[in-house]
Amino acid sequence: MMDRQLRRLGAAFLVLFVVLFAQINYVQVFGAERLADNPANAKRQLIAEYAVDRGEIVANDGRTVLARSRKSPGELRYQRLYPQGPLYSGITGFYSFVYGKTGLENAYNDYLTGDAAELLPQTLADQVLGRPRRGGTVVTTIDPAMQQAAAGALGAQEGGVVAIQPSTGYVRVLYSNPNYDPNLLAAQDTAKVTAAWKRLTSSPDNPMLSRAISELYPPGSTFKTVTSSAALSAGYGPESRWPNPHVLDLPQTTATIQNFGGEYCPGGSQITLIEAFTVSCNVVYAEVGLKVGAEKLAAQAHAFGFAPTTSGETVPFDIGWSHGVFPDASYFADRLPEVAISAIGQAQDLANPMQMALVASAIANQGVEMRPRLVEQVRDQDGRVVKTFGPEVYGRPISSRVAAELTQMMISVVEHGTGTAAQIPGLTVAGKTGTAQHGTGSENPHAWFVCFAPRLDLAVAVVVPDGGNLGSEATGGQVAAPIAKAVLEAALRG
């Protein structure tokens, strides 16, 4: 007699369980993605991210490992390792579960995690076979021997070095000092990572700032390569003759401009452009700037990749960088003296080794500026090449004639000018020194050297701020040229 109620009770229970079935279907399948993406789900998102056997970042030899993953016993299944320590920190950046990712770790994240479309077949196969997901290998253009040479030559001095293969734009060296060990930030101990981050970000050395591609300095006399480009393009040949006083009165003002050390440039009352370039004659290049004019000077600088402000992007690059700064022509309309000063790489001019290496590369490559590249190819989990980043032209800032003339002028600098410290027996080196005054902090000048070796298909730019080891006595030829030379020698050996 109670069976009627029992049947109804059974039906009622069934309804309750059907509700549960519906709900778990929603939670686990239909609404699962929304739950997974919930901002509050950070911990699991992190665990999912670290469950991937993130791909390696290797040098252009395919063997030198800049970054790799190692199995970790903790909740996060893989841990990022940087076997070379700080040496490549400016390239790889870091991969931290507290502070995110930078550098190639950030820019090529999709390839490193296997999310990129090219890697999908392998990723899916791994998933079906129940293997942990693996990412692709990012093969950089970096040459480990040259990178080592740059680091060794720079030593403890603050500075930045960039080397580019002019014909391809492949970046062979990207080094900055001081730098940091990305392993500290990739650790899986929050307290340690936070402490390391505090130390790095509060250090007066600013070790996470790349002197090679991020910081900007007055380029000084290395900018004469740009001024020369404008002059040569305007029809003033290397043998064109210019007045040669030791002091130049600037227009609209009582200010004057002097040569380095207040000396006369050699050659009497007149001097050729190539000779003025070889000895880095400021007075003459100020005249050249005024003669060529703000219009052409600005246009030339902008063609190389300089821009009126630091914002925006001129030359694209795999990781974030700061292009050089040169004002618009209009800026000089009521500031004529600044044209003269800008022509010798002071005033508003700013650059870094990357920008100057691009200038040198364009000169070395018959006037064709290649887009700089840090990654040559991506390989899948089994080593097959799935993506190749070939050479790409950025622009033609100068003609091949101007490039050839400028090359001769730069060779002259190394053969018997300010850049003799970069001479390498049996190898023709074209270069330009820079010793830049700057109003910031130290009285010591920034030492610069920009060069290329045509036979090696390699351009190098070096900056050593505040004179490096030589301090106030520093010149680009003495401090920066030997570092560039060391990189060229490493390339010669390789």
Added chain:
Amino acid sequence: MSQIAVPEPRPRQATAVALTILAVILSVGAYVLVGLGKRGKVPLTLALYGSIFAVGFLIAHLVIRRFAPRADPALFPTAGVLTGLGFAMIFRLSGGLAAEQATWIAVGLLLFVITLIVVRDHRQLDAYTYTIGLVGLVLLLLPIVPGIGQTINGARLWVALGPFTFQPSELGKVLIVVFLASYLNAKRELLAIGTSGVGPLRIPPLKHLAPLIVAWATSLAVLFLEKDLGASLLYFAIFVVLLWVATGRATYLVIGLVLFAAGATMGYLAFGHVQLRVDIWLHALDPNRVNAFGYGQLAQAQFGMATGGLVGAGLGRGSPGLIPYASTDFIFAAIGEELGLLGTVAVLLLFVVLVGKGLKTAMEARDGFGKLLATGLTVILAIQAFVIVGGVTRVIPLTGVTLPFVSYGGSSLISNFVLLALLVRVSSGRAPGRGRRLT
């Protein structure tokens, strides 16, 4: 009444043997998979835990065969698989808890066997209506007693005796069901008579309504004094359902619902923690609150189950450790994470089978007491499973009850095995032949 001894046909015994072996295989298999998934090797404790399941389940099977030969063959194996699955999950979460749970499983199986041997006929219990009822009530209210009662996680459900703490209400609810079945079976004729009333609502005389009021008051006492929402809801549901099943009068359901609504409203208005539960239920995924106590654990349960998806991360390969109380209240979410929708559906289906078999046992019981007893025991399992799974999946506000047989916890596991033994006992006493209608 005398029972006619009809030998059970072979296929039924074969089914019971096969299902029991299957339960052992599933239980031990899940546990070995946890070891493989977690450390890549077969766990060292295999011999120990494996034999608890193999020997324990086999002994239980033999005792059922000897002392309850006509019992439903699926009851014990279904509960066995749930126990095994829960154990595997607990082992996955913590080796220490697993060792304790293994002990409780052994004790639970022992009490299952003892109950079956001692209670040869469920009608024996019918003779001790008030004694059992009083003991049940005492167990229910024991945690309120100052000095021995303990508050854990905000609920005063625990009793400490020397080094042991236990939840007396777990066994208390089984005894309360026995009492109610006995009491209602005796009084149901009286309770079924409606004398006064308005319109279609026939209200029975006040003195027969008294038990309903007492049960309601007891539930409220549990709610107010022990701060245990889940148990309070469970007692009241058991009482109302049994009253309705016994009398067939829908009036009791209506009055029950009204009283429930009143009690729930009172609870909500009176207690901050009840209001908090409701707020957590509604806003568990609100990013602004997710780090607050309570919200986070429910959100983590959702995230865990979502991570599990259709097939789960695999035993030992998810992160159920992120879910607070993953081995007790939230074990369903932990299963959802590592075994996916397939796992959670399997668990729910096992409960559907258990509840279905329980109600079938009630229908096939030949005496009113047996019917009400089986119904009450089944209601415990069904409501408890619904309340905790519904709470974990945000169908209803979360109230802390265990998932029967699955969750970690000695008091709960032991009481559930006693409950199961009584259900098996009632099912063994069913009308001969009715179970074989289809053959």
